[in-house]
Amino acid sequence: MLRSKTLFLGLALAATAVLTACGGGDDGIDDRIGLSKPSVRVIHAVTGGPNVDVLQNGTLTSMVNKPYKFVSTYFNVETGNQLISFNTAGTQTELARASLVAATGHKYTVVALPGAATAETVTIDDPFGKGLLSNKARLRSLNASFNAQNIDIYVTLPAIDLNSVAPTFAAVGYKQASPASGQDSIDLDGNTTYRLRITPAGTKTVIFDSGALTLANNADWLITTIPSDGIAGLTPNKIKVLVARGDDESQAGLELVTTQ
Numbered sequence: 266m267l268r269s270k271t272l273f274l275g276l277a278l279a280a281t282a283v284l285t286a287c288g289g290g291d292d293g294i295d296d297r298i299g300l301s302k303p304s305v306r307v308i309h310a311v312t313g314g315p316n317v318d319v320l321q322n323g324t325l326t327s328m329v330n331k332p333y334k335f336v337s338t339y340f341n342v343e344t345g346n347q348l349i350s351f352n353t354a355g356t357q358t359e360l361a362r363a364s365l366v367a368a369t370g371h372k373y374t375v376v377a378l379p380g381a382a383t384a385e386t387v388t389i390d391d392p393f394g395k396g397l398l399s400n401k402a403r404l405r406s407l408n409a410s411f412n413a414q415n416i417d418i419y420v421t422l423p424a425i426d427l428n429s430v431a432p433t434f435a436a437v438g439y440k441q442a443s444p445a446s447g448q449d450s451i452d453l454d455g456n457t458t459y460r461l462r463i464t465p466a467g468t469k470t471v472i473f474d475s476g477a478l479t480l481a482n483n484a485d486w487l488i489t490t491i492p493s494d495g496i497a498g499l500t501p502n503k504i505k506v507l508v509a510r511g512d513d514e515s516q517a518g519l520e521l522v523t524t525q
Contacts (some may be wrong), residue, residue, distance in 0.1 A: 266318045272386040302365035304339035307349060308376045310409055310507050311384045312491050316354040317377065323348065330354040335520070336509045338516035342367050349375045351384065378409035378440070379492055382439065389442050389487070394449045401452035402484035406434045407442045410490045410504045412417075415466040418488065420453065423460040423477050427469045436466040455482030461521070463490065465502060472502040476524040485511035493522075 307319050317335075319328035321342070328337055331354070350362040355513040363375045363386040374389040387407065406418050415426055417432035419425075433451070435444040444450060453459070461475035473490070480486065487509040494500065 301370055302341040303344055303369060303371050304341050305347065305349065305367070305373045305375060306339045306511070307339045308374060308509050309333055309335040309351070309488070310376050310378045310489055310491050312379060312494070314360070314384060316361060317351045318354050320352060333516045334520055338517060339372060339373040339511065340459070344369060351377045361386045361421065363388045374487060376407065376409065376489065379411060381411055385440070387440050387442070389446045392449055393446065397418060400455055400482040402480040402482065403450035403486070404453055404454040405444060405450040405487050406437055406441050407487060407489040408437045411439050412490050412492045412499060413472065413490065413502045413504050416490065417464045417466050419462045420459050423458060427462060427471070450485070453480060455480055455484060459490065461506065463504065471525060473504055473506065473523045474525045475506065475521050486489060
């Protein structure tokens with residue numbers, strides 16, 4: 266028994282050292298062992314949409330008058346039913362809402378995104394099943410582009426020929442996440458330079474190319490595709506990318522435009 270306790274203490278101390286070295290973000294020991302309170306972050310991904318106020322269970326939060334590309338940090342909520350609403354800033358006019366049932370150890374992302382005529386929402390449930398001593402980067406994708414409704418997403422080393430590899434996230438439909446909500450993000454090596462390319466599903470015709478991107482150790486990225494021209498953007502396959510970075514509270518939202 267004493268040996269088991271000593272081993273657990275040693276692992277906990279080692280994990281504390283690793284997580285302290287990471288810095289920033291929402292990635293504590295309680296998160297990694299599944300004992301953290303449920304937490305939620307919100308993303309305003311409605312290109313060209315108005316600034317928004319965010320409400321939780323009908324009550325105005327501190328997130329007011331937030332512009333497009335706003336990505337909040339995670340905030341703790343109670344277990345059970347939660348209602349997240351986006352209102353036009355300074356008004357009672359609701360743009361979109363999402364309901365979720367919060368569970369211990371889970372992280373939720375509520376995204377307001379462009380629809381064909383009005384704003385809509387998508388909710389992603391991340392069980393955050395990350396190893397106690399892992400420093401891998403975590404990655405997930407979301408297709409919020411109603412003008413590119415079925416896409417393949419490649420995250421590769423920069424010089425890789427797309428004809429030689431399968432998509433990292435294949436056939437991601439509009440308003441779908443990959444991996445799907447309720448599944449863990451994929452792991453990639455951190456401190457590595459990658460290249461993000463997007464094609465219509467089943468083709469190798471690139472419609473978005475990020476150029477070089479560096480994923481740090483313990484990075485936690487949600488790659489969201491959105492129409493370049495916002496809620497009225499009808500040009501097929503004309504997209505850009507909004508990256509929500511859960512590991513970097515100083516620059517949680519990063520917009521990428523194609524280099525091609």
